[in-house]
Amino acid sequence: MASSRTEGSRKSKVGDAVANRQKQLEAFTQGPESQLTTNHGVVLPDNHNSLKAGIRGPGLLEDFILREKITHFDHERIPERVVHARGAAAHGYFELTRPLVEYTKADFLQEVGSRTPVFVRFSTVVGSRGSADTVRDVRGFAVKFYTREGNYDLVGNNMPVFFIQDAMKFPDLVHALKPEPHHEMPQASSAHDTFWDFVSLMPESSHMLMWLMSDRALPRSYRMMEGFGVHTFRFVNARGASHFVKFHWRPKLGKHALAWDEAQKIAGRDPDFHRRDLWEAIERGDFPEWELGLQLVDEDRADKLGFDLLDPTKLVPEEVVPVTVIGRMVLHRNPDNFFAETEQVAFHPGHIVPGIDFTNDPLLQGRLFSYLDTQLARLGGPNFQELPINRGVCPVHNFQRGGMHRMTIPRGRVSYEPNTLGTGSEFRVDGGEQGFQSLAEEVEPPKTRRRSPTFDDHFTQATLFWNSQSAAEKEHIIAAFQFELSRVETPAIRQRVVDNLAHVDARLARKVAEPLGISPPDARSAAGRAGFREPRAKSTLELSPSLSMEGNGGGIQTRKVAVVMAQGVELGAFKVIQQALLDAGAITRVVAAHLGTLASSSGQQVPVDHTFLTMSSVMFDAVLVPGGAAAAQALMKDGDAVHFVLEAFKHCKPLCLIGESVEILRRVGVELAEGPPPAGVIVGTNEPTARLQLGQDFIAAIAKHRHWSRALVEQVPA
Ligand code: HDD
Numbered sequence: 001m002a003s004s005r006t007e008g009s010r011k012s013k014v015g016d017a018v019a020n021r022q023k024q025l026e027a028f029t030q031g032p033e034s035q036l037t038t039n040h041g042v043v044l045p046d047n048h049n050s051l052k053a054g055i056r057g058p059g060l061l062e063d064f065i066l067r068e069k070i071t072h073f074d075h076e077r078i079p080e081r082v083v084h085a086r087g088a089a090a091h092g093y094f095e096l097t098r099p100l101v102e103y104t105k106a107d108f109l110q111e112v113g114s115r116t117p118v119f120v121r122f123s124t125v126v127g128s129r130g131s132a133d134t135v136r137d138v139r140g141f142a143v144k145f146y147t148r149e150g151n152y153d154l155v156g157n158n159m160p161v162f163f164i165q166d167a168m169k170f171p172d173l174v175h176a177l178k179p180e181p182h183h184e185m186p187q188a189s190s191a192h193d194t195f196w197d198f199v200s201l202m203p204e205s206s207h208m209l210m211w212l213m214s215d216r217a218l219p220r221s222y223r224m225m226e227g228f229g230v231h232t233f234r235f236v237n238a239r240g241a242s243h244f245v246k247f248h249w250r251p252k253l254g255k256h257a258l259a260w261d262e263a264q265k266i267a268g269r270d271p272d273f274h275r276r277d278l279w280e281a282i283e284r285g286d287f288p289e290w291e292l293g294l295q296l297v298d299e300d301r302a303d304k305l306g307f308d309l310l311d312p313t314k315l316v317p318e319e320v321v322p323v324t325v326i327g328r329m330v331l332h333r334n335p336d337n338f339f340a341e342t343e344q345v346a347f348h349p350g351h352i353v354p355g356i357d358f359t360n361d362p363l364l365q366g367r368l369f370s371y372l373d374t375q376l377a378r379l380g381g382p383n384f385q386e387l388p389i390n391r392g393v394c395p396v397h398n399f400q401r402g403g404m405h406r407m408t409i410p411r412g413r414v415s416y417e418p419n420t421l422g423t424g425s426e427f428r429v430d431g432g433e434q435g436f437q438s439l440a441e442e443v444e445p446p447k448t449r450r451r452s453p454t455f456d457d458h459f460t461q462a463t464l465f466w467n468s469q470s471a472a473e474k475e476h477i478i479a480a481f482q483f484e485l486s487r488v489e490t491p492a493i494r495q496r497v498v499d500n501l502a503h504v505d506a507r508l509a510r511k512v513a514e515p516l517g518i519s520p521p522d523a524r525s526a527a528g529r530a531g532f533r534e535p536r537a538k539s540t541l542e543l544s545p546s547l548s549m550e551g552n553g554g555g556i557q558t559r560k561v562a563v564v565m566a567q568g569v570e571l572g573a574f575k576v577i578q579q580a581l582l583d584a585g586a587i588t589r590v591v592a593a594h595l596g597t598l599a600s601s602s603g604q605q606v607p608v609d610h611t612f613l614t615m616s617s618v619m620f621d622a623v624l625v626p627g628g629a630a631a632a633q634a635l636m637k638d639g640d641a642v643h644f645v646l647e648a649f650k651h652c653k654p655l656c657l658i659g660e661s662v663e664i665l666r667r668v669g670v671e672l673a674e675g676p677p678p679a680g681v682i683v684g685t686n687e688p689t690a691r692l693q694l695g696q697d698f699i700a701a702i703a704k705h706r707h708w709s710r711a712l713v714e715q716v717p718a
Helices: 002-010 016-026 066-073 167-177 193-200 203-212 258-269 273-284 338-343 362-378 460-467 471-487 492-499 504-516 572-583 629-637 639-651 659-666 690-702
Strands: 086-097 115-124 139-147 150-157 233-235 241-249 291-299 326-334 561-562 586-590 596-599 605-608 622-625 653-657 683-684
Touching: 016 086, 016 115, 066 605, 086 139, 086 338, 115 233, 115 326, 150 241, 167 193, 167 362, 193 492, 203 492, 203 605, 233 683, 241 629, 258 273, 273 326, 338 690, 471 492, 471 504, 492 504, 561 639, 572 622, 572 690, 586 605, 622 639, 622 690, 629 639, 629 659, 639 653, 639 659, 653 659, 653 690, 659 683, 683 690
Parallel strands: 561 586, 561 622, 622 653, 653 683
Antiparallel strands: 086 115, 086 326, 115 139, 139 150, 233 241, 241 291, 291 326, 596 605
């Protein structure tokens, strides 16, 4: 049966599957409402007044309309996800660019050009549904592929490793990370005692802590972060041969981060920063895109990597096994309704299709239980797969029929197998070759509750990550550890963390310890503690440049440039630069002291988009200050304008200062006359001959994203 379905559907043209999925969802969409009824279709006489005994009298219990409305309202929330509660999602498609017949029989990975509809949900992990987007945290990256053989969920993160090696520790990890149970603080933050207490006693978390303290935990945008399947999975081909596989999502716009100070400020200015960014990009038609890359490893090679592929605290360096790009994913449609789609979507690593299989990674094995279980609690029963967003695009047939909120109506008297009463002849599922076949992997006895010694090395890859970071990225990691541990109240916990860090890198540990008021780190103090066993085999790779984000390109498409202006602005150079920015796909917005328009030096009226009241520099990627003596004078007298520019300077953003506006930086002692300007600061005059070059230089500076090694930053008080 499965093969005939596949054969038939092969004829469908590229894109049909995506359109059909949309049609399938449209069958469930509603609105706008022009007449109101009760839930049972009775037309409402009035939606403002309850039924009362007399015009000023008491309400009547009889009022079924009021009771129904209030009851529905009382039940409008479902339990938030225990982790990954805050998220944003979008519809799109995955297009295969390289066939994988040799490796997997999964139908959606066979035919180049085939498009599979997807729904993707990004999330933070620790915060509640209403928490801020830009907190220091891991980001979820969950993709549901609606394939012709059933739904396939790749439930990953934006970091390729995890804190723990065995699912047995997941509840402990999450209890330690979430707000502390006695006073429910702090919200959406790992900077507190219980988290650091736990991880300091769990050396297997060392590698993931490096990622969490790095800029990876502060993505500029969901559109600018990588995604990883984390675990090693298996591909199985039509002959039953298997390969290990690791999944990588690579953003077309490059991978980029916020500055920590900036991330904290955005959390106050716009807690919806990432959600809004995703939504607005899709509404504008700037569809976010990722490549899907794979690392394929055969069984023989797996034994020679120097670490265990089943250990989720390890990654396979791209320098050891290169990433092969096999497709692209485009998100092209925002959900119609947040609750019905983003909130009710149910991901599960156990949603797989023939041709893909699990490995014995003990974290993955535990996840296979957890996700189905959590959906039962969160979505109220065993029929959540019938919700429109969770429905597959292929037929679903089985005898699991009862339960809360069943939405289909199965016909007939037969709800068991084998039977003869259904179709009149014997129906039996006989364990043949069809459908999903688990890989017949050999299993090694004995049954045991122990950890494999091949999981013992907790530091080599943490060190590899550290060594692979640029100088600026290393400084950010040190600062992040210092921030988090300064929030830890118990000195012994701080001490334990830096002692552990000495196993990663002595300088890192020393630098982190400096402002913490504790003894210098001592790696030996950890030696006797649990988890500090000598590893059996270590990999010898010393650097993995792909682990660094610095200098990661991606162009300037969709980058937001603030143009800070005041009355009397000279528009000559500005217009040329603005056109160059727009041609390269950036977005410009004029920010000034008031809304309405500003008169330029030539009397032209310039519309203002935002004021300093509602927009700060942290909402932009770069700042342009056009010249004009009168405008520069006005800006210098406006504390908000000066702060705007200096804050962007401090956050190492590209700045383009024209003519007299250079004075703004001089105000705080940033002296531009002596030698070249600090990195990423473009300075020019209004001379017509210089304008084009100015624009190109500014574009090049924006394409570098941030200039983390910029000099003089520490002089700026912003
Ligand atoms: Fe998990 C949600 C990713 C380990 C148990 N997880 C959840 C989501 C993502 C991940 C992206 C949000 C899905 C959505 O948007 O709805 N989780 C991961 C990754 C892990 C991981 C990449 C390690 C490699 N998770 C993990 C373990 C367990 C769970 C070890 C339990 C044993 N995760 C859950 C959960 C959640 C969840 C409690 C909460 C809401 C949900 O499942 O649907 O079951």
